[in-house]
Amino acid sequence: MADEAMARQGKTLTLSVFSRRKRDGNKLVVLTAYDLTSALIAAAGGVDAILVGDSVGMVVLGHNNTLPVTMADMVHHCRAVVRARPRVPVIVDMPYGSFHVSPEATVANALGLIKEGGAHAVKVEGGQQRREVIQALVAAEIPVMGHLGLTPQSVNRLGGYKVQGREEAAARQLRDEARLLAEWGCFALVLECVPSSLAEQVSAEVPIPTIGIGAGAGCDGQVLVFHDMLGLFTGLKPKFVKRYAELGTAARDAVARYAAEVRGGEFPAPEHTYDEKPSGRTDGSPANVSGQSGYLGDLAEDGK
């Protein structure tokens, strides 16, 4: 049975979806989420996996880059995503500093993201220099997703957000590092902002799926940031982002209408207000004990 059909029937996808899709030549769809609502939307939209990205630092927490994001931030947001019970694997970014000190500290931090955050896997940025920590994570039975190309946590070293792997030597290094990540046991690999020909070559060379962002159509799957693809984060629009909706504009228009209606006395209207005495029920039972309005009790839409 196809994965899409399984998901529709309420079955749970596990991390094995990554190797299965690569084997069967079907694309993987990954989206970031940072809280209950974004995770519910992502899952209902039919993604194969959710990434609790440290992009949370930029699109939710208001930082200029991902460097200030803490372990506590990632645990907090991961828990909110997991509470949505999305029935797809949840992968969480290890934030800057959480895997740079020692393999022991890295494993302890990753265990925190799994045990407290509820994630199924962690993502670690970097190649060659991550050998020890990735091997330690894999030895501790923590599934690891790699991340090569533009690694945003390296923004200071890279001197900004730039396309990576354009020069021959850099491309060769990236291909070597992709092979190493697979050898060390990563189950998948994000390729960010690299030429599409290089991403295609890597995808053909490595046995694990490549998940592209700004890396062209030759990858085994794609990932986008929730706020970018929905047009919620309008500060910056890199070339690789496609906006599938303009929710930021729609939300601003809605807020402006609300403000105008409050000031004009149109909101709240009679249908949004309560009568003095509750009508109908005399036993204090909620409007509908089995559904959403039961949960809301007298606050439900049909509450008087």
Ligand code: KIV
């Ligand atoms: O933090 C993030 O959202 C990411 C994706 C862009 C891959 O790392």
